[in-house]
Amino acid sequence: MKLLEEKILAEGHALNESILKVDSFINHQVDPQLMYEMGKDIADHFRGQGVTKVFTIESSGIAPAVYAAQELGVPMVILKKQVSKTLKTDVWQTQVTSFTKGVDYELTMAKNYISENDHILIVDDFLANGEAATGAVRLIRKAHATIAGIGILIEKSFQPGRQKLEEQGLDVYSLARIGKMDVDLIEFIHE
Ligand code: G4P
Ligand code: NA
Ligand code: NA
Numbered sequence: 001m002k003l004l005e006e007k008i009l010a011e012g013h014a015l016n017e018s019i020l021k022v023d024s025f026i027n028h029q030v031d032p033q034l035m036y037e038m039g040k041d042i043a044d045h046f047r048g049q050g051v052t053k054v055f056t057i058e059s060s061g062i063a064p065a066v067y068a069a070q071e072l073g074v075p076m077v078i079l080k081k082q083v084s085k086t087l088k089t090d091v092w093q094t095q096v097t098s099f100t101k102g103v104d105y106e107l108t109m110a111k112n113y114i115s116e117n118d119h120i121l122i123v124d125d126f127l128a129n130g131e132a133a134t135g136a137v138r139l140i141r142k143a144h145a146t147i148a149g150i151g152i153l154i155e156k157s158f159q160p161g162r163q164k165l166e167e168q169g170l171d172v173y174s175l176a177r178i179g180k181m182d183v184d185l186i187e188f189i190h191e
Contacts, residue, residue, distance in 0.1 A: 001041055001175040004153065005188055007034060014181045018156070026125055026153065027060050038175055039067020042123060042151035045173045051121045051148045053077055055140070057107065057132050064153055065123035077113050079136055081105040092142050096135035100128045107135045111143070118145035127152040127174060130161025137168065149173060157189050
């Protein structure tokens with residue numbers, strides 16, 4: 001997506017060869033118009049495939065996921081990384097280990113917001129090692145729902161996330177694919 005690539009070049013900062021800061025429009029301050037365009041672009045890719053819900057992982061996936069869900073006319077569900085100890089409802093859970101952040105968490109959702117009739121689009125901001133997305137896929141499969149695919153804002157194609165997901169037969173649609181990165185260098189892949 002040209003608009004996103006231009007914004008990354010104008011305002012993104014590669015801290016090193018693996019971490020991109022986009023705090024001025026995605027992760028801290030949010031550009032709502034760009035976020036809307038990105039959510040709509042993801043929705044357009046998956047439109048007509050019978051998506052019943054859009055799932056995301058808190059927190060930075062929420063903004064694009066809600067715009068995608070609105071475009072598709074379906075609810076959006078936030079998968080939780082932290083769960084209230086007093087949660088009384090039945091939950092689905094799976095453990096995720098983030099290499100990027102060096103933390104473990106239990107990805108959690110209430111059973112009443114997913115059923116075996118659901119066909120789910122997963123949306124997130126970054127695809128790196130893909131542990132978060134793979135965790136979402138495991139959770140959805142535990143509930144016997146099906147997966148339309150994964151919509152991502154920024155894919156770091158030099159990390160193995162896309163490959164892991166594609167090996168499971170999943171459609172990964174990324175708005176910007178970074179092939180190579182370093183301080184003062186950001187190269188996109190187009191194919
Ligand atoms: P992982 O397998 O290494 O855990 O990678 P994953 O793709 O699951 O990403 C882990 C977390 O790190 C995600 O945030 C993801 O958005 C973030 N992340 C990965 N690479 C980058 C990067 O280059 N730049 C930025 N800004 N973030 C990156 P999260 O833990 O889900 O938290 P949140 O930010 O959504 O709250
Ligand atoms: Na994220
Ligand atoms: Na993030």
